Amino acid sequence: MTIDRKQTFTPLEIEERLKADLPHWRYEDGWIRRTYRTNSWKGTLMVINTVGHLAEAAWHHPDLTASYAWVEVRLMSHDAKGITVRDFALAQKIEEVVQWQPGAGTDAPLEGTPAGDLRFAYIKYD
Incomplete structure (x- = not known):
């Protein structure tokens, strides 16, 4: 089955998908x-x-809009004039990579940035 990359979602479908898959995102x-x-x-x-x-x-x-201590990411498929599967896919990948914390709660070989030292802090994880 071929995915229609330009098919847009209704506002209700968008809200439901965000709630289920991307709870920190909003429409x-x-x-x-x-x-x-x-x-x-x-x-x-x-x-x-x-x-x-x-x-x-x-x-x-x-x-993107940015300031000293925040970045807002906005996604919409301009060519489709709405929210498409491409927007959800990229949002999911962005969320996965930006929120990644090596070694969080494990004995993984990558430990991540020192938690208690603000000199090394760079993102406020959810």
């Missing part, structure tokens, strides 16, 4: 949106660069 003014909180400009730039890499690799580009 507002025709976009699905997520605000990532950071600890500093360094963290903000790291989130922007991560989103930029994923968007370019996917060839589906979000709108």
Whole structure:
């Protein structure tokens, strides 16, 4: 079965899908949106660069707004004039990568940034 990449979802379908799969995202003014909180400009730039890499690799580009300690990601398929499966797929990948915490609660070989030292903090995890 072929996926119609330009088929748009209704507002109710969008809300249901966000609730089920992307609970930190919201639907507002025709976009699905997520605000990532950071600890500093360094963290903000790291989130922007991560989103930029994923968007370019996917060839589906979000709108971004940023300030010192936050980044808002907005997705909508301009060519379809609405929210499509592409928006959900990219949102899921962004969420997976930005929220990744190596070694969280495990004995994994990658331990992640030092939790108690603000010099190394860059993103405020949900």
